[in-house]
Amino acid sequence: METSAPAEAPAAPPLRDRHTIPDRFKWNLAHIFPDVDAWKRAYDELDTKISAYAALQGTLAQGDGARLLAAYKISDEIGQLSYKVWYYVALKYDEDQRDNEMNARRQQVQILFAKFAQASAWFSPELLNIPLPRVQEWMAQNHELAVYRFAIEDLYRQQEHVLDEKGEHLLSLASRFSSAPYDAYAALSTADVKHPIVRLSNGTEVTLTYGQYRAILATNRHQPDRAAVFAEYHKLFEASVNTYASLYNGILQRDWFHAQSRGYRTTLDAALHGNNIPTTVVENLIETTKAGTEPLRRYHRLRKRILGLGTYHAYDTTLPLMDVTEKYPYDDVLEWLPASVAPLGPDYQRQLREALNSGWIDVYENPGKRSGAYSAPVYGVHPYMLLNHNDTLDAVFTLAHEAGHSMHTLLSHAHQPFVYSDYTIFIAEVPSTLSEALFLEYMLEQARSERERIVLLQHAIDGIVGTFYTQVMFADYELQAHRLVEGGQPVTSERLSEIYFTLFKTYHGDAIDYDDQSRVTWARIPHFYSTPYYVYQYATCFASSAQLMKQLTGASGPEKAAAIDRYLTLLKSGGSDHPMTLLQRAGVDLARPEPVRAVVEQLDALVTRLEQEINSQSSSLKAQGSTLKSQK
Numbered sequence: 001m002e003t004s005a006p007a008e009a010p011a012a013p014p015l016r017d018r019h020t021i022p023d024r025f026k027w028n029l030a031h032i033f034p035d036v037d038a039w040k041r042a043y044d045e046l047d048t049k050i051s052a053y054a055a056l057q058g059t060l061a062q063g064d065g066a067r068l069l070a071a072y073k074i075s076d077e078i079g080q081l082s083y084k085v086w087y088y089v090a091l092k093y094d095e096d097q098r099d100n101e102m103n104a105r106r107q108q109v110q111i112l113f114a115k116f117a118q119a120s121a122w123f124s125p126e127l128l129n130i131p132l133p134r135v136q137e138w139m140a141q142n143h144e145l146a147v148y149r150f151a152i153e154d155l156y157r158q159q160e161h162v163l164d165e166k167g168e169h170l171l172s173l174a175s176r177f178s179s180a181p182y183d184a185y186a187a188l189s190t191a192d193v194k195h196p197i198v199r200l201s202n203g204t205e206v207t208l209t210y211g212q213y214r215a216i217l218a219t220n221r222h223q224p225d226r227a228a229v230f231a232e233y234h235k236l237f238e239a240s241v242n243t244y245a246s247l248y249n250g251i252l253q254r255d256w257f258h259a260q261s262r263g264y265r266t267t268l269d270a271a272l273h274g275n276n277i278p279t280t281v282v283e284n285l286i287e288t289t290k291a292g293t294e295p296l297r298r299y300h301r302l303r304k305r306i307l308g309l310g311t312y313h314a315y316d317t318t319l320p321l322m323d324v325t326e327k328y329p330y331d332d333v334l335e336w337l338p339a340s341v342a343p344l345g346p347d348y349q350r351q352l353r354e355a356l357n358s359g360w361i362d363v364y365e366n367p368g369k370r371s372g373a374y375s376a377p378v379y380g381v382h383p384y385m386l387l388n389h390n391d392t393l394d395a396v397f398t399l400a401h402e403a404g405h406s407m408h409t410l411l412s413h414a415h416q417p418f419v420y421s422d423y424t425i426f427i428a429e430v431p432s433t434l435s436e437a438l439f440l441e442y443m444l445e446q447a448r449s450e451r452e453r454i455v456l457l458q459h460a461i462d463g464i465v466g467t468f469y470t471q472v473m474f475a476d477y478e479l480q481a482h483r484l485v486e487g488g489q490p491v492t493s494e495r496l497s498e499i500y501f502t503l504f505k506t507y508h509g510d511a512i513d514y515d516d517q518s519r520v521t522w523a524r525i526p527h528f529y530s531t532p533y534y535v536y537q538y539a540t541c542f543a544s545s546a547q548l549m550k551q552l553t554g555a556s557g558p559e560k561a562a563a564i565d566r567y568l569t570l571l572k573s574g575g576s577d578h579p580m581t582l583l584q585r586a587g588v589d590l591a592r593p594e595p596v597r598a599v600v601e602q603l604d605a606l607v608t609r610l611e612q613e614i615n616s617q618s619s620s621l622k623a624q625g626s627t628l629k630s631q632k
């Protein structure tokens, strides 16, 4: 998940050739296939099964559900084999992306997947032609078929907004230009952009890419430099703001066109229908967060004081309070991480230990390796994790995050039939953020100095600001912008800037000194163009995780045991029901304000702890503060 947490100064160990890195720091893909020949045989088997699936077309209504069951079973076999066939070459390719041969194999699998998509396109329309009560009768008599009940009934539920053949054809023709506004945004903001060159106070000239811009705001302790790059970077968007507005209008009109064509009341209804999420979830998220901005403001006021700034601007909000010096060697983290999940019980701890020590993780960077981090759910084997561990605090929390995903995968795969083994994005970031929250608590207890505690607290607070507050503010912006077109109102750059700036001020109150250029920040945000109504899910996951954390760590005795049980049940549930239902069973109701309030309380408590650390550190901090001032 992308957050706006500040980047740390990279402290990567020297880049080593892959073959010189000891095996215990590399994943072992032989767990998937012993060699490429075995992969090739599986690939051919997959190809054969896909043809067999295609041959079932036109038979679903026969055999009182027997043929339907056969179709689901072969689809499951194809799905299970697909995981292994895809990930074996995809993970191998990520070890060194200069490997052309592996890249070709990857593409070969993608072509096979496209073939399967074509070979299976008949399935849903053919099933939906059979009346649901008849299929329900079959399920009542056939317990093997009944396993697929949720998947089948959900398909019929979605059917409500599927048009007749003529209508669907028309929409498929229209879909060919629906990506044009985003493509144009990407070209304007990336491919065709002329990055400005800025001269910093020390004389260096910097080409202001987005990465450079972020890095300067997160590392440069001289405020006029930050102000200068902020101004130059925003000029890029001011200069083309009307073009950005008309591209964004294209996105809004497209979404409204699709919503109306399919008979949804609003664009938000259309966006939430797939996961069966009521719109009150988003409305409640927005309202409750807006009412809980005081700890956010308190944090910024505190930052202003610690950084010793006379005025405090948008470009001052990501600077670290302390320079980070601590290093976190990977072997230490391997001990800490299982210790941190003690609140989840010994079984969970044991399984995590196994996940960390069994050749599931590719730890260090090497030439050609894919950047970033992920957890790959290889069904029938185990999850794999890709890291680029460089001993920084960010890297440590990245491992905690990916380990949360992997444990979710492990439990879900172990307890669900294949058809429900995958979980939705609406739940995916709950275990990862909960794992980070548990790890933070552990690290705070272990911290060797007040200074380190301050660094940890800032890390946690910036995580909440970036993954929660900013994302809710974005969701609010998207909702207001879409409502313009739904209400038949004009969409102009002025109007969009007004919505954005008003929101920005509503969140930050008097804690920030505003610059007019913040008005156009909306024009830059890629999510608005690429994936409308998507980022709110980061915030709902975070809220769910905050409430679960409260239940897990706040209670004691049988109440605590019940909370652990509910949480593990959530992880074991995969995608076996709608995400809201699964979360409700875990004790989280996102239609109510409590989960969001749990985040507000969490932030409030963290800011208070930060304040206490700062105050108890006042003498040494004064020294730090005066160095900062002298650098300014």
Ligand SMILES: [Zn+2]
Binding pocket: 001, 401, 405, 429, 432
């Ligand atoms: Zn994640």
